[in-house]
Amino acid sequence: MSDTHSQTVAYVRDSMLPEKSPPSNQVGAIRWLRENLLSGPLNIILTILSILIVYVLVRAIGPWLLHSIWNAGSLSECREILNGESGACFGVIKDRWHQLIFGFYPPEIYWRPVLTFVLMLVAIAPILFAGVPRKMLWFSAIFPALAFWLIWGGTIWFTICVLLGFVVGYVAFVLLRRVSDLFAVIGAVVATVLWWVFLSGPLSSELAQILPLKIQHVKSHELGGFTVSIIIGVTGIVMSLPLGILLCLGRQSDMPLVKWISVGFIEFIRGVPLITLLFTASLLLNYFLPPGTNFDILLRVIIMVTLFSAAYIAEVVRGGFAALPRGQYEAADALGLDYWKAQRLILLPQALKISIPGIVNTFIGLFKDTTLVVFIGILDPIGLSSAIRADSNWNGIVWELYGFIALCFFIFCFSMSRYSQYLEGKLKTDHR
Amino acid sequence: MKKTVFVGALTAAATLVAGAASATVLEEVQARGVLNCGVSTGVNGFSAPDSAGEWQGFDVAICRAVAAAVLKDPKKVKFVSTTGQTRFTALASGEIDLLARNSTWTFSRDVDLKFTFAGINYYDGQGFMIKKSMGVSSAKELDGATVCIQTGTTTELNLADYFKTNNMKYEPVPIETNAEAQQQYLAGACDAYTTDASGLAATRATFADPENHIILPEIISKEPLGPLVAQGDDQWADIVRWTLNALVAAEEFGITSANIDELSKGTTNPEINRMLGSSEEDLGGMFGLDKEWSKRAIAAGGNYGEIFAANIGESTPIGLARGLNALWTQGGLQYSPPFR
Structure with a gap:
């Protein structure tokens, strides 16, 4: 008889046993392995197969990646450096x-597409995420015109004149709404298109002559x-x-x-x-x-x-x-x-x-x-x-x-x- | 973004429609200040952009020579990359002024598609490449072989003809691009790879073990490659034709990019003087250019031999011998009519 129960009747246990740690195969990584990878004969086979495939892939690609060459001007130079071993020739990425x-x-103005890309992320942020201030939607609205100007270059007046087309359309809409809604929509579209086709071109070239605000055209x-x-x-x-x-x-x-x-x-x-x-x-x-x-x-x-x-x-x-x-x-x-x-x-x-x-x-x-x-x-x-x-x-x-x-x-x-x-x-x- | 571009295109279209008179190609090019030259999207040695984005190659040199002759600056070329499918439409619609895209001169292209070939800048022919270990030394021994072949090209038809005439059988392995062909051939999917001999040489040069592959001696077709223009403007066709002739004649007369300045001061050979503009006669004026047009064309990239050597010759990785493309005086076919 153990002394745990020395004060009590033999057949009743009234004190708790100290907690034991769970069996080693039911905790941590081992349990995860048992449950997820080795829970039955089929899963064991699948696991072994997967490990084999991963091994084969790593064997095939690993050395190739490990021996990658970044400083080479041509494929033959890569092959010389590798000297018969298998290896990736990432020199081509570095070169091109x-x-x-x-x-x-043009390389000297790479900053323009980069800036456009960054601004694009800024412009789509308020559209994608509700937490971004709503006022930024104004930036999203003018971003397409800005992006066009940044990427293709030329005079900024053309872009501005095109944007003015929307203003013209809006004014026409407001004026014509007194007549009828349908009339206003049609009038706004027609006014915008007429503005773009007939007025924006000459106006932008006029403005460009007065104040030539232009960047290199691409x-x-x-x-x-x-x-x-x-x-x-x-x-x-x-x-x-x-x-x-x-x-x-x-x-x-x-x-x-x-x-x-x-x-x-x-x-x-x-x-x-x-x-x-x-x-x-x-x-x-x-x-x-x-x-x-x-x-x-x-x-x-x-x-x-x-x-x-x-x-x-x-x-x-x-x-x-x-x-x-x-x-x-x-x-x-x-x-x-x-x-x-x-x-x-x-x-x-x-x-x-x-x-x-x-x-x-x-x-x-x-x-x-x-x-x-x-x-x-x-x-x-x-x-x-x-x-x-x-x-x-x-x-x-x-x-x-x-x-x-x-x-x-x-x-x-x-x-x-x-x-x-x-x-x-x-x-x-x-x-x- | 689309709307603004759209308006730009619309206004541009409107103004261009208004200004689209029936000008000659020469006038159009000179007014534009840029030669629109169609090239391939990339053929080793013939046209490809280098790491600085400059187009280089044997076909590109023709574009530059024409630009130098017409616009006085070999850099004033807009290279339009065309694919096998888009090249002829681009030329026919006027999107490009000149097509230099190793295109074979055939009857139907010349007559039916209504183009004018301005000459032949490279005499090519279809050949076979095999692994040396096959132990085959002639295309006649290829009976029963599997052959990698690009689909939709004249090479496919040539191959069928050749095997039929020689009463042999083959199994085609259809592929789409040259790059795919390299992979398939190296992986052993086919015994032989067939395309233009220049292409085979260029491909072989890129292998890790070029010495284990041979190009069989048989050339089974004629592939005369040359620049072409749209039919209907003989003046423009003449300009391209004689620019090409000037490059060939320059090699014959020993005019190189190194000595051209010296020779243009005047020589004892009246034909050289006529070509370089130091004689009384004004050849360029006859087709709307100035006296020194061919001098500039030659100075742009050197004479025919120099262009060949720099882009596809034996000192380059492609390593093509002159062969048929040597001057007529050296047993080849390159021959320029006289400048008179």
Whole structure:
């Protein structure tokens, strides 16, 4: 008999045993391993297989990465340094990174695209995150014009005159609203377009002569690399979301003409591959336009990419609308809201929330599709990588270049994906 | 961003439509101050941007020579990178003034597509590359081989013709680009790789072990490569043609970028004097240029031989011999009509 129970009756235990630490296979890493990796025969086999695969991969890539050469002017120089061993020749990235990122942009003004990129992050912050002060939206509104001026350069008056077009449109809207709302919208659009076509050009050249505020002009063909990818991708994304929503509303409209146009547009665009549209933009348009017309190729591509992804966005958003219970529509009607108010306040917020994953999916696809422009001779990162490999110094290099490009694309696409998950979490109001 | 660009393009389009008269290409280029020259998106030795973003290569040199002749500055060239699909449309639509993109001179391109080939700056032909370990020394022994071939090119048709004529069988491995071909060939996906012999040499030069690969002696097709312009402006075609001729003639007469200044002071050879503008006769004036046009064209990158040596010759990694591209006086085909 132990002395623990010396004062008590033999068969009743009234004092606690001291706590023992849990068995060693139920704590910490061992428990995690047991539960997650070795919880059954199948999982054990899978774990072993995975370890084997990881081992093989590390064996294959590890030495290659470890022996990477950063200081070499050509592939043959790399091979000399490596002396028969396998190793990555990242000298090509060191030698050509500026081309992969900026294309043929004049090196002395690399700060301009960099500044534009930083400002872009500032401009989209208030759109993406609710915590940022709302007043910054004003900056987001003028950012597109600012970005255009920074990247392409030239006189600032042109940009200002174009922005004045919106002011003109607004003034026309306010003046005509006394007549009728519809009239005001049409009048505003017509006034803006007339201003752009007839007045902004001469006015900006007049102003430029009085006070020449200009920076070095950069032509579209000098842009390349990730600068082009980001310009096409971001502009396409920003323009295609509103256009897609409008198309989706048009498709659900009761007005036959609007409905047929929207359906026709969506089905036509979804029925042809993007590469066909790009070829149309680059080749066919040349035949339609009068000879000597210089319709910027980058602009043509942006328009085509925007239209393409707008058609997909429209269908994704329509999926969101389809998931709304009928009662939401009826509630909006019962509140006496007109069409636009019902859409803006009740239906669209819910439909868009539901379609976030689909929308971001389309955006990521759009961003990656920008690499297709290589087929019409625009030197995006992929196009530049083949141009770089055509240089005698770097002919024959493959993995290093494509790896670098893949890494950059991954960073962009992964952050888009993470943001969409954050947004979904934030807007989570479902009743699951 | 799109809206502002759009307006820019719209106004630009509007002004250009107003100003688009039926000017000759020469007038257009001179008014623009820049030569729009179509090149490839990258072919080793023929056209590729270097790390400073400057285009270099054998085809690029033609663009620079024409720009020097027409605009007095070899730097005033806008290089438009074109792909195999976009090159001819770009030329036909006037987006580029001149296409120097190792394009083969064929009947249908000249006649049906309505282009004018300004000459031949490189005589090429289709060849085969195999691994030395195969122990094959002639293309005639390739019966039953798997062959890597770029799809949609004339090389594909040539290959089919050649094997049919010689009553042999082959298995094609279709590939899209030269880079892909290198990988496939090195990985052993095909026994032989076929494309233009210049391309094969350039590809072989990039291998880690070039000595283990050989290019078979048979050349199974004629691929005369040259610059071309759109049909309908003979003056412009003449300018490009005679700029190319001037480069070839300069090699024949021993005019190099080193001695051109000295020779242009006047020599005992009247033809050199006519070319370099030191004679009484004004050849350039006959097609709207000045007397020294060909002097500038030659000074831009040297004569034909110098351009060849600097970009694809035996001292470069590509290491092509002159072969058919030697001067006619040295057993080759490069021959310029007289400057008279």
